[in-house]
Amino acid sequence: MLKKFKPDMICKSVLDINLETLAKRGIRYLIIDIDNTLVAWREFEVKDEIINWLEKIQKMGFKICLVSNNQKYRVEKIENMLGIPAIYNAKKPLKSGFLKASQLLHQGKKNHQTAVIGDQFFTDVIGAKRLNLFVVLVRPLKEKEFFVTRINRIFEKKILKYYEKDEKE
Numbered sequence: 034m035l036k037k038f039k040p041d042m043i044c045k046s047v048l049d050i051n052l053e054t055l056a057k058r059g060i061r062y063l064i065i066d067i068d069n070t071l072v073a074w075r076e077f078e079v080k081d082e083i084i085n086w087l088e089k090i091q092k093m094g095f096k097i098c099l100v101s102n103n104q105k106y107r108v109e110k111i112e113n114m115l116g117i118p119a120i121y122n123a124k125k126p127l128k129s130g131f132l133k134a135s136q137l138l139h140q141g142k143k144n145h146q147t148a149v150i151g152d153q154f155f156t157d158v159i160g161a162k163r164l165n166l167f168v169v170l171v172r173p174l175k176e177k178e179f180f181v182t183r184i185n186r187i188f189e190k191k192i193l194k195y196y197e198k199d200e201k202e
């Protein structure tokens with residue numbers, strides 16, 4: 034059962050994602066999580082290196098939509114700051130937020146060319162895999178997190194250990 038939800042790539046940060054590998058796999062559309070993937074939880078400042086990375090990937094031809102479980106106020110502020118469309122209150126790991134994003138990116142017709150990038154197994158990875166999307170799991174930017182997330186991290190650690198072991202066998 035767990036194998037179904039195995040991330041396709043695990044990276045330290047979005048900055049470490051091998052974009053050529055994604056492009057070679059035919060990925061053209063990226064659905065990216067906000068909190069602790071692009072911006073530290075509860076902070077509004079987007080680091081220059083992240084802004085530059087977002088510009089670079091768009092120049093490379095990737096189309097982006099941000100998808101967040103956070104509320105309208107925070108998500109719209111970041112959406113306006115970055116000038117990249119964003120879905121708020123996405124209710125990940127439910128499918129609805131991802132479906133809205135894929136509708137916005139390609140009318141829902143190119144899921145096979147779409148990758149999800151996020152920092153949480155229980156929201157980003159499970160949600161993406163329920164739609165059979167390619168998924169890149171990144172390490173969270175900061176340890177400070179919502180208390181539910183902190184509990185989830187305990188289980189997440191165990192699951193990632195399992196995948197590591199699986200990879201070695």
Ligand SMILES: [Mg+2]
Binds near residue numbers: 066067068151152
């Ligand atoms: Mg996150």
